[in-house]
Amino acid sequence: MATPASPDLKRYRGAVIGAGGIARQSHLPALRGALGARVDVIALVDSATDVSPVDAIPLLSRPEQLHELAPLDFIDICTPTASHLELTLWGLEQGYHVVCEKPVALTRAEAGMIAAAARTNGRIVMPCHQYRHNPVWMKVKEWLASGAIGRWHLAEFSVHRSAADSGRVAEGTPWRGTSAAGRGGVLLDHGTHLVYQLLDVAGMPASVSAWTGRLRHARYEVEDTASLRFEYPGRLVTMFFTWAARARENRIRFVGDAGAIEWTGGELRLERAGAV
Structure with missing residues (x-):
């Protein structure tokens, strides 16, 4: 059960991109459980046509549709590896903080691009290095x-x-x-x-x-x-x-x-x- 949040603490509005196993089994339960006192999941984004909804969370087919649900503080990327770089850079350009499944980048050049975009937009990128x-x-x-x-x-x-x-x-x-x-x-x-x-x-x-x-x-x-x-x-x-x-x-x-x-x-x- 989530611990009630202090009225003085900011609540964060986030969206999960990717509705596969890692999102349903790990990310969504955490965001709506222990973190639920300070986090509102306002949307789940997945382009697949056979995606089943999760409770009452709005299901969108494209990340660009998140603009309709503004304001948004962060996105949580739970898609296959090949899309991580593009979605991370897109999220930073929109002014969102980014949580991303590992690996976020595959080369030093990709990591440099992400770091530069995060600095330019004043946002944080947090890879899912939960083993730490x-x-x-x-x-x-x-x-x-x-x-x-x-x-x-x-x-x-x-x-x-x-x-x-x-x-x-x-x-x-x-x-x-x-x-x-x-x-x-x-x-x-x-x-x-x-x-x-x-x-x-x-x-x-x-x-x-x-x-x-x-x-x-x-x-x-x-x-x-x-x-x-x-x-x-x-x-x-x-x-x-x-x-x-x-x-x-x-x-x-x-x-x-x-x-x-x-x-x-x-x-x-x-x-x-x-x-x-």
Whole structure:
């Protein structure tokens, strides 16, 4: 249940663009739940003809129609990756703040365009890097920063899935498996989160190497498996992502000279001197 807002706090009017799974399962429940005391979702925008409405939220077919519902403070972009840059720049040009699903930009040049547009229009762009705020990850960061396992020298990240998320369409190739809509495969879809998590605790690596390929899903136009190696002075980090696994599994492990941290199967463990 949303906490009642103070009458002195501003209420924000926003619109969600894209009515697929991530919008319905995550963004809309959050905006109308815990954030509902300060946020009004005034519209849902999606050009597909088979989109079902969400409660009493007006359903629009084009972002330009949002002008009819002014004033608007922000847009929340929940569309496939290929549209993120265009919609983000459009939103900034309209004077809206922008929340956008990851990845917002795919190249340094695209990121520069977004940063310049945000500065020009005096607006904020917030990528959905929600893993940063996961309570378990915050505890991992706390342990690393406090030296709970000494100086860590090895880290392993892995994500196993049996296929790309199907999104709103249950049959055929999911949009994440296409180059036109997804702009990349499992590395872009899952790797985005884990890479920024790594950078938060280790900074920029001295070198990066990678392997990508399709092991199981021949109809995909993008890789279904990726392996990365990040090298630092006295440290090595490996990442493995796949849509070719038999079961869903996530794992993060840090090894230090005084212990280890492991997060797997929904359980977080700190091991020091052989004791957990």
